[in-house]
Amino acid sequence: MKIVYSILGTYNAGGMERVLANKANYLAKLGHELTIVTTDQKAREPNFELHPQIRQVDLGINYTDDDGLGIFRKMLSYKRRQRIHRERLDAFLMQLKADIVISMFDHDVSFMHELKDGSKKVLEIHFSRFKRLLYDRKGLWKIVNTWRTAQDLALARKYDHFVVLTHEDLTYWKGLKNCVVIPNAQTFSPPQRAALIERRAIAVGRFDYQKGFDQLISIWKVIHARCPDWKLDIYGQGPLKEAMEAQIHELGLEQQISLHAPVKNIMDVYMQSSLALMSSRYEGLPMALLEAQACGLPMVSYACKCGPRDIIKPGKNGFLIAEGDQQDFADKACRLMENQQRRQQMGKVAWEMAESFDEERIMRQWILLFERLMKGEKR
Known part of the structure; x- marks a missing residue:
């Protein structure tokens, strides 16, 4: 299968970046054709090692350049960057003709489901349903985050499949028939457990x-x-x-x-x-x-x-x-x-x-989901 993951960048040392690297490496080792599309990589090396067969493409949108701007300037700039992002991602996917394209609930979430490149669109989220409301922002930012939280539900409904990480979070996405739980896999499996004697x-x-x-x-x-x-x-x-x-x-x-x-x-x-x-x-x-x-x-x-x-x-x-x-x-x-x-x-x-949370067990769930989508099955 041709599989594309779309994310802001792979340069951070965060949990989401680690999970992406683990999944992409696993799939690449099985012979699938993996591409990671980023928006803000700026030629930086990925923090976690990636399989040599994984293709990395940066669209040069650079949303993070607007960090620190006031709300009105940021909203105007965001609208422009969204337009450029959509145009560049659409052109790339039309040329690639991927089978599966996965949004990691980043800046592409508002439009990826509308792209007509022929791929199945999967949305996965690495935070809880109400994460935006937990940012502790005040004033206009709080109003914006409340509105975006309401929009998240409508957006998730438009994807071929929506993947959440926990059974707890599943209960917060009420009414979504395309929603399924696939947890993160643990990164490693030590041959023995810690001695637990160090203070x-x-x-x-x-x-x-x-x-x-x-x-x-x-x-x-x-x-x-x-x-x-x-x-x-x-x-x-x-x-x-x-x-x-x-x-x-x-x-x-x-x-x-x-x-x-x-x-x-x-x-x-x-x-x-x-x-x-x-x-x-x-x-x-x-x-x-x-x-x-x-x-x-x-x-x-x-x-x-x-x-x-x-x-x-x-x-x-x-x-x-x-x-x-x-x-x-x-x-x-x-x-x-x-x-x-x-x-x-x-x-x-x-x-x-x-x-x-064994990797083999978790990745079998992902591969089964992809295979069902390729066959046209919804669940």
Whole structure:
């Protein structure tokens, strides 16, 4: 099959980019013809290694050049970039004649379903249904995001198939007959699970508002008072790094919390940790939890929309915490820090439950979906 993925760029070290690389590499190894079309790559190398047979094409739209503009200037520029984007993507797809074209719910979502290149159009989303309403924007931006959230439902209905990551999120897309759940696959499957003896907790994610690391740093102040010999490693990058460093300094936690740049060998870091923490305000299906579980780490996470509920079974492989309840978060984390036997029990269950997100199992679902679309089947 000729398969096209359309995304803003592959240069980021985010979960969506990692998932795309994993899926594209898997399909390319099977002999399918893969193309990744981007809008804002600007000749940057992909952050995650791609199979040499995968073709990469950038349309040069550069939406991110408008970051920081006021709402009215940004809306005018966006309309122009959308027109150029549509023209260039349409021309490329008409020439390529792909079988399947997948939008990752990016800037192409408003028009890709209308392109008449003969391909089946699939839409996949890596965040929750109400992600735009969780940005914490005010004024006109809040009105715009509320309107766009309402439009998302109408747009998703127009695609041949719409894929969400969790059963929780499926319930929020009511009335869509073309909607199906296919979760992310875990990135790796270590030959053995983590020993869970190091007094180290790990958190992974972009340093931005979504990941809620401001709350996690505050929580660690409470944890440190009760479990002073434990350390927290946070891996990521992003615009809030300086704010996080300032908060760590203000709370006097420089010796207890370390910020690290993303690393290629993140599996080794998980294997040297004993507890995974996630403080996100919203998610899709967090790779950080899937990867931690694959390594046999117990997890403590806010029960945000969406994803943690599909991974963590409370009391078995970790704990789910009501959003914003920092005291309970600290208490549950400390319970695991103070009880190695409990950590081991939960880690073993996590290791066993990781099989549900095995790459072979997940990719079989994608291939079956593509084959059904090629045959003209809707479901």
